[in-house]
Amino acid sequence: MQIYLPIADMPVNIFLVLGMGLAVGYISGMFGIGGGFLMTPLLIFIGVSPAVAVASVASHIAASSFSGAINYWNRRALDLALALMLLSAGIVGTATGVWLFTTLRALDQLDLVIGLSYVTLLTIVGGLMIYESVRAVMRARHGLPATIRRPGSHTWLHGLPFKLRFKRSKIYVSAIPVWLIGFIIGFVGAIMGIGGGFLLVPMLIYFLRVPTATVIGTSMVLTLITMASATVMHAATNHLVDAVLALILMVGGVVGAQFGARTGQKMQGERLRLLLGLLVFAVGLRFAYALVVQPDDLYSIRHLGGE
Amino acid sequence: MMRRIALTLVIVMMACGAKPAAAERLVVSLSNHRVAITSSFVGEDLVLFGTIEPDAVKTALRSAYDLVVTVTGPRQTLRTRRKQRVLGIWVNVDSREFVRVPSYLAILSNRPVGQITQQDTLRRLQIGLDNFLLPQRIGPDLADTVRDDPFRLAFVRLEIQQALYSEIGSAVTYLTPTVFRTAIPLPADVPTGNYTIDVKLFADGAIVARTNSALEVTKTGFEQYVADAARDHGLLYGLATMLMALLTGWIASVVFKRD
Numbered sequence: 328m329q330i331y332l333p334i335a336d337m338p339v340n341i342f343l344v345l346g347m348g349l350a351v352g353y354i355s356g357m358f359g360i361g362g363g364f365l366m367t368p369l370l371i372f373i374g375v376s377p378a379v380a381v382a383s384v385a386s387h388i389a390a391s392s393f394s395g396a397i398n399y400w401n402r403r404a405l406d407l408a409l410a411l412m413l414l415s416a417g418i419v420g421t422a423t424g425v426w427l428f429t430t431l432r433a434l435d436q437l438d439l440v441i442g443l444s445y446v447t448l449l450t451i452v453g454g455l456m457i458y459e460s461v462r463a464v465m466r467a468r469h470g471l472p473a474t475i476r477r478p479g480s481h482t483w484l485h486g487l488p489f490k491l492r493f494k495r496s497k498i499y500v501s502a503i504p505v506w507l508i509g510f511i512i513g514f515v516g517a518i519m520g521i522g523g524g525f526l527l528v529p530m531l532i533y534f535l536r537v538p539t540a541t542v543i544g545t546s547m548v549l550t551l552i553t554m555a556s557a558t559v560m561h562a563a564t565n566h567l568v569d570a571v572l573a574l575i576l577m578v579g580g581v582v583g584a585q586f587g588a589r590t591g592q593k594m595q596g597e598r599l600r601l602l603l604g605l606l607v608f609a610v611g612l613r614f615a616y617a618l619v620v621q622p623d624d625l626y627s628i629r630h631l632g633g634e
Numbered sequence: 635m636m637r638r639i640a641l642t643l644v645i646v647m648m649a650c651g652a653k654p655a656a657a658e659r660l661v662v663s664l665s666n667h668r669v670a671i672t673s674s675f676v677g678e679d680l681v682l683f684g685t686i687e688p689d690a691v692k693t694a695l696r697s698a699y700d701l702v703v704t705v706t707g708p709r710q711t712l713r714t715r716r717k718q719r720v721l722g723i724w725v726n727v728d729s730r731e732f733v734r735v736p737s738y739l740a741i742l743s744n745r746p747v748g749q750i751t752q753q754d755t756l757r758r759l760q761i762g763l764d765n766f767l768l769p770q771r772i773g774p775d776l777a778d779t780v781r782d783d784p785f786r787l788a789f790v791r792l793e794i795q796q797a798l799y800s801e802i803g804s805a806v807t808y809l810t811p812t813v814f815r816t817a818i819p820l821p822a823d824v825p826t827g828n829y830t831i832d833v834k835l836f837a838d839g840a841i842v843a844r845t846n847s848a849l850e851v852t853k854t855g856f857e858q859y860v861a862d863a864a865r866d867h868g869l870l871y872g873l874a875t876m877l878m879a880l881l882t883g884w885i886a887s888v889v890f891k892r893d
Contacts, residue, residue: 331675333853333860337823338676386879393883439725555876562872566864570875577879581886618723625717626788627726630710 334569335379341575343373348579352391355580356587357594358603359395359543361388361522361550364449364610366576375572377438382561382568387576388522389554391584392547398588399544406495406541410548412502413509413527417553420513425560428518442618444519449611452526456604463597493537500535508534513553522550525607539596657689658699660835660845667847669820670854677822680849686812686835700743700750700836701806702761705818707738707798707851708827714789730785731771737825739766739799742816746803751839759834759841763790763801797821826851 329338347369355362363384370380399405431437492499508530512523527546531537537545562568591599662684669678686699715729743750747762756765768786769776779786793799798821806816818831828850835843853861863871 329674329676331671331673331822331857333857334864336826338674386875389876390879390883390886393880394886395883397884397887436726439723443723555879558876558879559869559872562864562875563868566868566871568864568872568875570860570864570871570878573875574878574882577882581882585886585890621719622717622724624788624792625724626785626792627715627717628789628792629713629715 330571330575332375332569332572334567335375335383335572337374339373339375339572344572344575345579347373348387348576349583352580352583353587353590354583354606355391355524356395356584356589357591358525358587358599359528359546359591360524360603361392361554362524362580363388363521363554364445364519364525364607367519367521368610368613370572375569378565379567379569379572382558382565383573383576385554385557385561386568386570386573387580389551389558390577391580392522392524392551392554394581394584395588396544396547396551399547402544403495404540405544405548406493406537407545407548408495409493409505409537409541410545410552412491412493412505413512413545413549414552416506416509417513417516417549420510420515421517421553421557422513423510424514424517439618441519442614444515445614446611446618448515448519448526449607449614451611452529453604453606453608453611456529456600457608460597460601460604464601467595467597495541498535498537504534509549512549516553516557522554524550525603658696658835658837658843659687659689660833660843661685661687662831662833662845662847664831664847664849667849669824669849669851671824671826671851671857672854673857675822677824678820680818680820681815682818682831682833682847683815684813684833686814686843696837697811698837699812699842700745701814701816702747702750702834702836703740703742703806703816703818704761704766704832704834705738705740705742706736706830706832707825708736708829709734710737710825711735712789714785714792716785716788730789732789733769733771733776735768736766737798737827738820738829739763739793740818741766741801742805742818743803744806744808744814747801750836751841755839755841761834763794763799796823798825820851824851826853 328341330341331338347366351362351366351369354360354365366384366387367377367380370384371377375383396405428437431440490499491502491505508527511530512527515521515526516523524546527549528542531542531546532539558568594602662682665681665683669680682703684701711734712732713729714732715726717724718727719725720727741747741762747756750756751761756762760766764781767778768789769778770785772779790799797819800819806814808814829848831847831849833845833847834841852858863874
């Protein structure tokens with residue numbers, strides 16, 4: 328069944344988009360990520376213009392992360408103080424990112440920068456996650472205790488000044504790395520059109536040693552707020568949010584996320600991280616392939632405006 | 635001296651502008667002047683009918699006519715970019731701006747335009763994709779380039795791929811020697827706005843009559859409402875979309891609540 332999208336100015340198959348929402352929602356529920364890094368490329372692939380895709384995916388992620396955040400809030404698995412602290416830096420990062428986005432777009436190099444950021448980030452993060460989780464799986468197989476978080480262990484990050492205590496997460500860390508992580512997530516999100524959950528979760532675990540119990544809930548609150556404000560900002564400035572497309576994606580996304588969350592809870596943590604690592608790495612390789620291999624068509628057209 | 639120049643001018647003007655004595659008239663009619671884009675719009679073929687009539691009652695019609703229908707969509711400015719390998723990766727290195735070119739362009743005729751008339755006539759009347767003026771920004775000036783300019787070729791090729799530009803040499807069919815019809819193919823992502831239709835009648839390689847028509851592509855109902863809201867009330871529209879997202883998320887968490 329075809330339905331015409333009023334902002335994207337094209338018809339799409341409603342079941343195809345619903346199915347994409349379900350599939351990405353399932354993955355996002357399973358790993359506790361927004362899934363923007365999968366959904367945006369998928370939409371571009373079916374012919375939605377990149378700008379509309381980025382803007383509309385923002386509201387889709389807002390919906391699925393709100394649904395997830397409610398669950399984590401009810402289970403008290405959410406550190407609001409930490410989320411707000413990350414957010415305050417995230418806004419600065421987003422503003423910087425939006426500025427760079429506009430500049431690069433004018434120079435016709437936006438595609439390249441998006442491609443390069445995807446490749447760099449996804450392969451590095453994916454590779455690290457695979458490495459870490461394979462080691463954890465091996466340790467478990469040899470009967471050794473899995474010691475990811477050693478309560479007394481400190482890194483040089485803990486020696487930095489401006490220390491803050493986050494009670495819900497039971498951590499006592501400097502504000503500097505928290506701000507830096509928030510800034511990076513906001514910046515990357517604005518450039519790449521993603522929520523950044525797949526980046527934030529490992530960063531919080533490995534750098535700040537946030538316990539696994541609160542990390543996903545906290546990441547979801549941050550994603551919710553950035554993506555909700557991104558929706559409003561995109562709609563107010565570029566008029567590119569397609570509400571019809573967003574609604575179809577949301578409905579598929581929230582349903583898929585519920586089933587994904589159930590699958591995710593049944594799986595072992597290391598296995599789950601290994602799977603996510605492989606997925607992130609594969610998407611990164613796909614982008615690298617697109618950059619290195621000669622494109623079918625060297626030419627492309629960009630619309631600069633109507634009459 | 636002055637009289638001779640004036641006389642020459644008159645002759646030249648007559649040769650260019652005046653119609654032959656035995657002139658024909660073109661009457662065309664469109665199946666629909668307003669194409670409405672609704673939620674189920676997947677593209678549409680508009681039918682254009684027309685007849686060739688003698689201008690005066692006694693003039694005889696010629697035996698063979700050629701028709702060229704040019705449909706032009708609202709004007710747009712576009713940039714065509716070219717990728718090149720730099721340090722192992724493919725980067726946009728060069729680009730050309732096409733200024734106020736049609737967003738939709740269809741050239742429909744009863745046989746390939748090259749067979750209808752000479753090249754210089756095609757060029758002068760901008761008949762065919764090769765001869766249509768596509769001005770590029772070159773420094774401070776606007777000018778069309780040579781036909782085999784790589785950017786122009788690529789631009790036309792990409793537009794044809796998207797079904798926004800077309801040149802169909804068999805699109806006009808004759809029902810009788812003087813009654814013809816053609817279908818204007820509008821793709822699913824047809825740009826909205828005003829379109830002009832220019833119909834030219836040729837006999838023995840010379841243009842003998844010309845007429846035009848127009849059509850409008852608009853969004854209607856819900857589609858128009860959403861598009862207008864997004865454009866005119868961006869902030870409210872964004873807030874509404876955000877609330878819709880929160881509501882969807884909330885409903886899901888209530889529906890799927892396990893305890």
